[in-house]
Every structure is written in C-alpha cells, then in structure tokens.
Amino acid sequence: MIELKHDELSFSFPEVHPDAKLSLNLQRTLRIPDDGNDYPLPPGLGAFPLRHVDDFASRLPELWKKHGGVMLPMYQSEALWVNLNGRYPFAVKVATGKINALTGESWADGLHRDPQDYMVTPDQPWLDGYCVEKGTIRQFVAMPLGGGYTVEEQITGEAEHGGLQIVVYPMKAQAYRELYVREGETVFSVALDMDSMALSAPAQSAPDMGLAPGGRMKQEIFDDPHDFDVWDTRASARCFVHITNSLAWRAVTGEEPPTTPLTSREYQEAGLPWFDYYGGDREALEGAKKLADLKTVKETGEEKGEQPLPENEPVEDPVVITLGGEGEGRPVREGRF
Amino acid sequence: MQTFGQFIRARRESLRKTDPTYSVRQVAKRMGIQPSYLSKVERGEVSPPSEETTRKLAHELGVDSDMLLAMAGKVSSDLQDVIRKRPVLFGELIRELKEMPDHAVLRLVREVRDGEW
Numbered sequence: 487m488i489e490l491k492h493d494e495l496s497f498s499f500p501e502v503h504p505d506a507k508l509s510l511n512l513q514r515t516l517r518i519p520d521d522g523n524d525y526p527l528p529p530g531l532g533a534f535p536l537r538h539v540d541d542f543a544s545r546l547p548e549l550w551k552k553h554g555g556v557m558l559p560m561y562q563s564e565a566l567w568v569n570l571n572g573r574y575p576f577a578v579k580v581a582t583g584k585i586n587a588l589t590g591e592s593w594a595d596g597l598h599r600d601p602q603d604y605m606v607t608p609d610q611p612w613l614d615g616y617c618v619e620k621g622t623i624r625q626f627v628a629m630p631l632g633g634g635y636t637v638e639e640q641i642t643g644e645a646e647h648g649g650l651q652i653v654v655y656p657m658k659a660q661a662y663r664e665l666y667v668r669e670g671e672t673v674f675s676v677a678l679d680m681d682s683m684a685l686s687a688p689a690q691s692a693p694d695m696g697l698a699p700g701g702r703m704k705q706e707i708f709d710d711p712h713d714f715d716v717w718d719t720r721a722s723a724r725c726f727v728h729i730t731n732s733l734a735w736r737a738v739t740g741e742e743p744p745t746t747p748l749t750s751r752e753y754q755e756a757g758l759p760w761f762d763y764y765g766g767d768r769e770a771l772e773g774a775k776k777l778a779d780l781k782t783v784k785e786t787g788e789e790k791g792e793q794p795l796p797e798n799e800p801v802e803d804p805v806v807i808t809l810g811g812e813g814e815g816r817p818v819r820e821g822r823f
Numbered sequence: 824m825q826t827f828g829q830f831i832r833a834r835r836e837s838l839r840k841t842d843p844t845y846s847v848r849q850v851a852k853r854m855g856i857q858p859s860y861l862s863k864v865e866r867g868e869v870s871p872p873s874e875e876t877t878r879k880l881a882h883e884l885g886v887d888s889d890m891l892l893a894m895a896g897k898v899s900s901d902l903q904d905v906i907r908k909r910p911v912l913f914g915e916l917i918r919e920l921k922e923m924p925d926h927a928v929l930r931l932v933r934e935v936r937d938g939e940w
Contacts, residue, residue: 488935492888492901495935540936554938573885584940647940667841726940 488723490556493533495652497576497723503659508572508607510652512536512558512727515614516750517565518625518701519798520784525703526760526806527614530569531747534558537739539728545738547694553649555726559735559743560628560695563783563795567614567626568652570607575657575666577604577710577717580613582626582697583638584647588617588707590776592642597655599714602771604655606710609768616699616780617707619773627700627783628729629794635786636696641776648696653724661716695729698783700795704762706770749797754804764810827894828867834884835865854879871895 489496491509499506513530536556543551550557560566568580577597579586584593589603597604605613615623616637629635631648639645657665732743748756787794825833839845847865851858856876863869871877877895881888892899906913920928 487932488937489932490935538933538935552938553940554936556935571882651940724937725935726938 488725490536490538493536494571495536495556495725497654499656499718499721499723502656502718502721503574503662505574505662506576506656506659507574508570508576508578508654508656510571510578510654511569512650513567513569513612514744514747515565515567516747516753517563517627517795517797518703518750519800520625520627520701520782520795521798521800523702523800524622525701525750525801526762526804527703527705527809528565528750528753528760529758530567532744533569534560534566534744535741536727542738550728553726553728555728557728557730557735559732560729561732561743561746562628562630562695564628564746565614565625565700566628566697567612568650569612570605570610572607573666574608575662575712575716576607577655577657578607578610579604579653579655581651582616583631583636583642583649584651585637585641587613587615587626587777588771588774590616590637590641590774590780593651596719597714597717599710601774602710604710605707606712609708609711609765611763613707614703614705616777617771617773618699618702618778620770621704621706622773623703623705623707624777624780624782625700625703626697628695629698629783630731631694631696634790635698635783635794637698637777637780638696640780640786645696648694649729650697650727651724652727653722655717655719655722657712657716658718661712665712665716695731697729698786699777699780700783706763706765706768708765709769709771711768750801751797751799754801757805759807760804762806762808764808766810826867827871827891827896828865830891830894831880831884832865834886838884850883854883871897874900 487498494509494511497508497510511533514532514534515530516528518525518528536558539546539550539555539557570578579597581587581593586593586603589601591603615625618624632645638647730738735741735743783794784798835845835850847861848858851861854876864872872880874892874897877891877897878888881891889899
C-alpha cells in the first residue's frame with residue numbers, strides 16, 4: 487500500500503515482510519546549467535508538497551482523476567530529484583510522461599533486466615535525471631506539457647501524460663533474510679528538510695507540466711547486484727505523480743506553492759558546497775542512447791527561438807564534498823541563506 | 824514499559840549490530856546535535872528533545888515519528904493543527920475510535936489511489 491505522510495510517499499508491504507517499507511519524496515533543488523559541462527550533485531532544498539488528486543478532483547482535469555495518485559507544484563524550468571529512503575531493498579522504476587528514465591523506453595509493466603529499467607535501493611539513494619551515459623545523467627527539469635520540450639513529447643510526439651510515474655517492487659522476504667539480515671549490509675539514511683527561500687517566480691504557462699532533460703550531472707545508476715528472481719514481482723505499488731504549475735496549484739489547492747529555489751550561481755556565490763557520491767565498487771549502468779539523443783531544454787529553446795532558461799551561466803570551480811562509503815546520506819543545509 | 828531514552832538506546836544499539844555508523848557519536852553528528860546530549864537523552868538524564876529533534880531521531884532510527892513523539896509525551900504540531908481546525912469533529916472521532924481494535928482503525932487509513940494509466 488501507499489500512504490501520503492508529510493509530503494512523502496510511504497510504500498509498505500506488510501504481507502511480504504514487516505521491514506518492507508520505502509519512503510520517497512521529491513526534492514526541490516538548483517537547476518544546474520545546461521551548458522555541456524558535467525556538474526556535481528546539487529543539494530536538496532526540501533521536499534515538494536504532495537497532495538491527493540482526489541482531494542481536489544472537482545478542480546482538476548478528468549484525466550488526472552482517472553490516473554489517481556498525487557500532485558505537486560513546480561515552476562517552469564525548476565528542477566527536482568527523487569529521494570529514496572529505506573533499509574529494505576526495493577526495485578524502483580521511474581518514468582516521466584510514461585517514458586522510462588533509465589532506458590528511454592515506453593512504460594511497460596514488470597521489471598526488465600536487459601537493459602535494466604529499474605534502480606535498486608538502498609544502494610541507489612536518489613535519482614536526479616535521465617541516464618544518458620555511464621556515470622552521467624541529464625537533470626529533470628519541469629516544462630509545460632505541449633511545448634515540445636519534454637522527453638515524452640520528443641520520443642512519442644504526443645503531449646499526453648506528463649508528470650512522473652513510480653512503481654516499486656520489494657525484495658522477496660527469503661532473499662532479504664539471506665542477503666541483508668545475516669550479512670548486515672550497509673544502510674543509508676538521508677535526513678532531508680530545509681526551509682524554502684524567497685526569490686521572484688518565473689513566468690507561468692500551461693497548468694500541466696512534464697519533465698525534460700536539463701544540464702549534465704555526474705551520477706551513477708548502479709547495476710542490480712542481485713539475481714533477478716529476488717524481486718517479488720507479484721507485490722508492487724505504483725503512483726502517478728502529476729505536476730502542475732505553481733499558479734494552477736494556488737488556484738486548485740488554495741495553498742501557496744514553495745518559492746523558487748536559488749539559482750546555481752547564487753548558490754555558488756554564497757560559497758555553499760556541491761556533492762559527489764562514492765559508490766564503492768558498484769557497477770554503473772550504461773546510459774540509454776535513446777535518451778542521450780534527445781534535445782536538452784536549452785537546445786529545444788534555441789530551435790524554437792525561445793529562452794526557457796533565464797539563468798544558465800556556467801558555475802566555475804564548485805566546492806565538492808564527497809559522500810558515501812559509510813552510509814552517509816546527501817545532506818541538506820538547515821536554515822535560511 | 825521502556826522509557827523514551829531506553830527505547831532510543833535499544834533501537835540504536837540494535838541497528839549498530841549490523842552497521843557501525845549507528846554509534847552515539849555518528850548518529851549525533853548526522854543529526855547535528857552533541858553526542859553528550861544524545862547520550863544524556865538515552866540515559867534519561869534530560870527531558871526528551873524538541874519535536875524537531877525527535878522527528879530527526881525517528882528518521883535516523885527508522886521508526887515512526889508520531890510513535891516517538893508520543894513516547895516523548897508530545898503530540899505532533901501538525902496533528903494539533905488538524906484538531907484545532909475542527910475540534911468538535913475530531914474530538915468525537917478520536918473518542919469513537921479509542922476502543923476500536925487496530926485492524927478496524929487500519930481500515931480507515933487512506934491509501935494513495937492508483938487509477939488507470
């Protein structure tokens with residue numbers, strides 16, 4: 487089952503194992519420059535608010551009601567990352583506009599090993615974008631659906647689904663007992679909470695948003711180290727996360743959306759750190775050519791004669807802190823700056 | 824019945840058996856508090872920490888924050904807000920539910936609805 491608790495999706499499978507729990511939130515973050523350079527991991531700036539679609543059904547499109555799930559607000563060209571927390575191993579599949587973020591393939595039920603279309607927790611603590619090359623992702627950046635920027639529109643030619651789709655499969659209880667409980671694998675614990683920051687909001691357009699490929703970031707998506715049959719494919723839970731622009735969010739929910747995050751340059755000028763993740767000897771997946779061949783937000787904008795990224799200057803010599811190795815999570819600075 | 828401090832220590836020590844990063848020092852470091860303070864909390868030498876720190880502790884130890892807050896004698900501020908907004912309704916509801924068995928209460932837990940897509 488999936489519950490919504492404090493802006494986190496809480497997946498639990500008590501019928502599989504009492505420990506089979508995974509929580510997932512979507513973190514606000516800096517949009518890294520879309521300039522061809524490889525950037526380190528930006529920080530988490532706190533979780534996006536999540537609300538049940540059913541709570542606002544009368545004010546939402548029919549298709550959203552049909553999809554069910556939850557919704558969140560984003561500004562145009564704002565970035566997000568998927569933050570995964572939990573000790574129990576899960577196979578987690580993430581798609582945007584029903585296009586798999588690791589393979590570029592259309593949504594398909596179940597798990598696939600070749601090419602691997604899922605991540606494995608707790609080894610994989612987060613996902614910041616589309617897996618375009620081994621060790622490199624392109625950041626998830628929100629753009630209005632219908633503008634031709636999103637991965638969905640570039641691959642299918644249609645602006646139909648938008649949003650983010652997530653499905654998780656727990657490890658079978660017997661495999662968990664054998665692999666983790668007895669051997670005592672390292673666990674990750676990521677504590678994330680941060681106040682929002684006040685900045686001016688960019689222009690708004692259509693209420694329905696999708697995700698598009700932004701700047702390049704160093705991030706490995708790890709190969710599944712387990713036998714494929716450890717995953718309990720009979721037990722799964724999935725959620726459609728709709729993305730609405732922030733103006734529509736206010737109109738639909740009556741709540742103020744979060745303020746826009748700092749730009750990369752402002753963050754850099756404040757002398758704040760970026761992050762790198764040490765994944766030990768874990769193997770990384772090759773990227774998907776289908777995703778690597780897509781145009782970035784900047785490239786699509788140039789073709790259309792638009793400037794969708796108002797702040798896109800390179801960040802030079804970022805201060806980088808290496809995480810990982812000792813179960814260390816991706817920290818979030820506390821307080822305001 | 825275990826006290827708040829005893830529960831924290833037992834849970835942390837249990838995690839530490841399979842992961843050395845659950846030492847007092849490292850847990851305190853990750854939470855941004857002094858190891859000596861965490862140690863005093865575990866020994867019951869100080870009152871349970873603030874709601875914010877209790878939440879961090881719950882997250883760090885992988886336990887439910889509402890349960891830990893209740894052990895600390897507190898009610899989560901968001902729950903207080905919920906009750907304050909509709910005090911009569913929620914007062915009645917909670918009293919109605921107090922004798923209900925867990926499995927019956929769990930039927931009221933709201934799941935995120937999955938639709939067709």
